Amino acid sequence: MEKIRLRDIADALGLSVATVSNVLNGKDSKVSPATRIRVLEAVEGSGYLPERAEVLLGRNPSRMVGLVVNDHPEYSGHPLEDPYNARFISFLQRAAVRHGLELLVKTARTWEEAAQFASIWNMAG
Known part of the structure; x- marks a missing residue:
């Protein structure tokens, strides 16, 4: 199984890596609630693990x-x-x-x- 990267999630959603990273790190004050939900759902369904978890x-x-x-x-x-x-x-x-x-x-x-x-x-x- 290939490792899922932040870039893969961002590309799939048409967002920047910075936006996805900010949502995952709770720095999402400039992100719409809809985008935040999209990111969290995509991450949950992707099998993505942050490096520290790996x-x-x-x-x-x-x-x-x-x-x-x-x-x-x-x-x-x-x-x-x-x-x-x-x-x-x-x-x-x-x-x-x-x-x-x-x-x-x-x-x-x-x-x-x-x-x-x-x-x-x-x-x-």
Whole structure:
């Protein structure tokens, strides 16, 4: 299978590589919502992997598990300081270590942020 490049996606959509790259990196303030959706759908359907994901995937199975914590406005930008969240994350961390896993934690306000986090890292769960 041939590696999908950013250029391939851009060409297929009739866009510049810079536009596609900006959308994937969240720098899409000058891109229409319709273009943003087209890019994300094309990337999802293409099998494209950013270079950092390719390096992490390698040939070894992942020992990473991910947790996305909702950065709801009620947390005032500090969701990991919430006592419930902190206790839950601490519990998960200890469980991950017992099973030989690494826990990656990400705060996110949108489903798109959570999906991007999950798609970049090769997580076991």
